[in-house]
Amino acid sequence: MTAPLAFEELRLGGRVTPFTLAVPEHHTVAVLGDEDSGVGTLGGYALGLERPAGGRAAVFGVVIADLPELERLAFRRRVGYLPAGEGLLQNLSLRDNVALPLRFGSDAAPHEIDGRVSVMLTAVRVAAAAQRRPAQANEEERRRAAIARATAFDPALVIMEQPFDGLTTRAAAELLEFVRGGETADGARRTILITGQELPAVIHRRIERTYRLTRAGALELEPA
């Protein structure tokens, strides 16, 4: 069975050894490494935002970067993405940020979208700050809203870049649970890839696999 997310022979950063990794369905996998290791580019390669110098990144068996423009945009809605720095639009409230992908990319009626957004904001516990703009909200509120936005289409796969940096352990654990979307017999309902430099210990314990890109270029599985 095709892994929801697979990197094959990817040229990453200045590494000589090609990067190969498959994220199995219902698994939460973290790839950690230094800033110059290239881990920060994995999300962009997977979503076809950038093209790697070599190798391929496939999402549900499809290389998004190879799709025609309109199909590429539509396909990306199947993947939740939390970029480093959140990427929330500064001129919209947190609520409107969460609603934007639904308003733009779904045919749901406005009242249905409003209802769904309210539920999501409550679920990530940011409803009280929903009318604030990103600059008026604190880091945790922004991250909560960005995660709600990333999961707006209820995607089966979520890619998160440095999702827990600057958060308390409790907030990080809460948000991971939210993104996992509940449990199935095989693991979490969603497949998740986390990239970053470090993970809080509490998160490390809750995910299936943590890999570390070493300076030498090897991908090592960290002990559970």
Add this chain to the structure above:
Amino acid sequence: MIDPISRLGRSAARRLSRLGALARFGFHALRAAPALTPAGRRVALRVGLTQVRFTALNAVGLVVLLSSILSFLVISQAVREFGRLGVTDLIGTLMVIAIVRELGPLITALTIAGRSGTAIAAELATNQVLGEVRALVAMGIDPKQYLVLPRFVGAVVSMFALLVVFDIVAIGAGFAAAKFNGMSGDRYVQIVLQSLTARDIWLTVAKALATGLIVGIVPSYFGLSVRGAPTEIPVATSRATVTSIVGIFLSCALLR
């Protein structure tokens, strides 16, 4: 001898290449319109209306001020000077050709470029630097549809709306100036209407469209051409403003 010529050639090639990129950018923005889904159209319409409110509605006072002062001063002087020479009939030509047809589109477009064009360029450049444009693409939202097209259409609509305001206020202020300087109001209206031809109207419309396209697309192009450093934002804003001004003057000069 060769060096200065080659430098000149390189500079010309760079400018032509930028002009080509600008035209391509505008074409792609327009081509993105039919691909909008009904839901996307609703969102783009909302953004476009916000743009019209900022670009047109909030600028009405400024345009009224500029138009009334310009027209009042020009017609006051003209009534006195043309009266001395016995050619008051030329006031109509002056109002229609100089103010309505030539200065109207020029001043209105410069107002939009200076007021809204700079804001659009700075806003989109900031969107780019903060990674918001990348996040939009990752969410499956085409920045051309969400960011560029509504601003583009908003700027063109605003240009037409403000030009109508400019012309109405200019004719009204000219009327006041004529009366203030002893000319009969009926006579003023008669000579202005006599001077107005169909050519004046379509040339004014063509200039509004051409300058509207420029103030709609140039700031977005320069705003989104920023790659990542915050220091690029003022540079992009300045380039957008200068290019818009040059484009506005050139298009007004070419449409005669």
